[in-house]
Amino acid sequence: MQQCYGGIIRRQRHFISCLGGDHRKTLLSVTRMQSVMNPTLEADALSILRSISPTLDSTKHKGQAGKIAVVGGCREYTGAPYFSAISALKIGADLSHVICTRDAAPVIKSYSPELIVHPLLEESYSVRDEDRKSVGTLVLAEVDKWMERFDCLVIGPGLGRDPFLLDCVSDIMKHARRSNVPMVIDGDGLFLVTNRLDLVSGYPLAVLTPNVNEYKRLVQKVLNCEVNDQDGPQQLLSLANSIGGVTILRKGQSDYISDGKEVRSVSILGSPRRCGGQGDILSGSVAVFLAWARQLVGKEGPTINPAMLGCIAGSALMRKAASLAFEDKKRSTLTSDIIEYLGRSLEDICPVR
């Protein structure tokens, strides 16, 4: 994504003004207690989304608007990685990859010719015990060839819980971290990191996106207590802080987002339909916005946490698209219907100039 943003200084100024003057006051410099006790945690999500979305012009070339890879898809699950990867494309990424098992690849490829699907992973049933080490090394080497090209990984959609597969994915995550590639972790990826906190602990480019149950397990594991909804934002802040400043997007009636320094909420109207797969749209969306925000923030601008910005923008877009899809399809709204509304939602919020 080098040279991705023309007129970057101008846009930085716009960004700061969108966030209400001194953005550091708005986003970062709030103290922990101020942030939590403030009744208006609500982020100005639409302004943030507008501020981090790159302009489009004819000087750009393929890849500059983002290259995302979803690590997920096994014999059992194929829909989830597709939803995540296609959402990234529909939001504006230039290339969207899926790294999945051999058996999952033909099915995921068949959902869409737009995706680049790598049949690189293996599950235990397809590898003899004595071959595990060599196969693991080979998988890692193959994924590593691509690592530097990715602007963000999504780890977990439809990953399954096969122990050998999860071992390989742990290694991929270590390499991604070493290469400073951001990671959005959802679904079975959260199962993995809840049991292997070292994989993300202290990595500021890691984003966790737990639903109700996944959040509960994280809180139990990390804070050694139960979820406390009376003091939800403070507990979320503690949780993110305890995992060394990763960003956590807690999905719910409102989405709450914290990086251990501050908490923000996004409550834009969404959809009351809870069909499976919506979390995958969100993970793909956050990945794209995080990559965009990171590019913007990295350029001599103020140090705003791009993971926070990516989560806020991703949550806002997902909610808006779900609400439009529900208006149209009502009770029969499916995840594919919401994906079809990503484009219009983006255009409503952030029209192409």
Next chain:
Amino acid sequence: MQQCYGGIIRRQRHFISCLGGDHRKTLLSVTRMQSVMNPTLEADALSILRSISPTLDSTKHKGQAGKIAVVGGCREYTGAPYFSAISALKIGADLSHVICTRDAAPVIKSYSPELIVHPLLEESYSVRDEDRKSVGTLVLAEVDKWMERFDCLVIGPGLGRDPFLLDCVSDIMKHARRSNVPMVIDGDGLFLVTNRLDLVSGYPLAVLTPNVNEYKRLVQKVLNCEVNDQDGPQQLLSLANSIGGVTILRKGQSDYISDGKEVRSVSILGSPRRCGGQGDILSGSVAVFLAWARQLVGKEGPTINPAMLGCIAGSALMRKAASLAFEDKKRSTLTSDIIEYLGRSLEDICPVR
């Protein structure tokens, strides 16, 4: 589906009023002879559908509106389980699974990323004689991992008639029954239970949805006589009663439904097109409505048979959608077209509040 229904008492009252005052008079307390001799067997199907459909609001989370699993799909048949499972989603279930053979899975997956497809079953051709016992045990163990999560099973769409496969499915049915999971049985599932009545006999959460020929075989097997159309409702009542109070939905020009205690009919205008696959839409629909009705009835409400309610609502919705699809597509109406009208039909009957 815990806590799925807010304001349940209010809705129960509405439900009772929809059924015409004292619903027990309307639905359950009618004597067998009254019910059969009454020329107006017609159920108030639209009111029933409205009464059992859950409200949608933003406090709910994934799974509360129902998790359905279709057991079916083999090397030969893949369309039927897809139609059944996708219909369940389009009506409003949150998750829809298919449990099928290994060969059928990639094809069913490729129809839609919305379904969770488990390649768990095996046919005789893929299992050596000496391995049958161990493979059967393994299949059952795998399915059992999921059983408690399902609110209703559909047994039979595209199941085929392979003896080893049917043995495995018999075992799955026994486990479902032990776990009190409702079952809607159609297609090759009806072939199975016609020869193994013990699988459903006396189980009030079993629903059979026979077409003309399947009904004929059931009558011959159970009542040891031929179908008597002069006294159709009485014979249906006797049949359901003889199988120990299972609910039977006899598909035809009008659909007739009995649980051995009463008979109801649904005659809402449908479609004159008889393309294959419509029965699969019906089985998926009945599964969702049964799960919803069971949830509603289970909550300190009156003991109305949720299987009857599920059948009446499923039949009504299917007929309405088929009629709308036929109006649009005429002679070229296919099952997929009818599925596309499930959402609008639901919204016409039971608008989202």
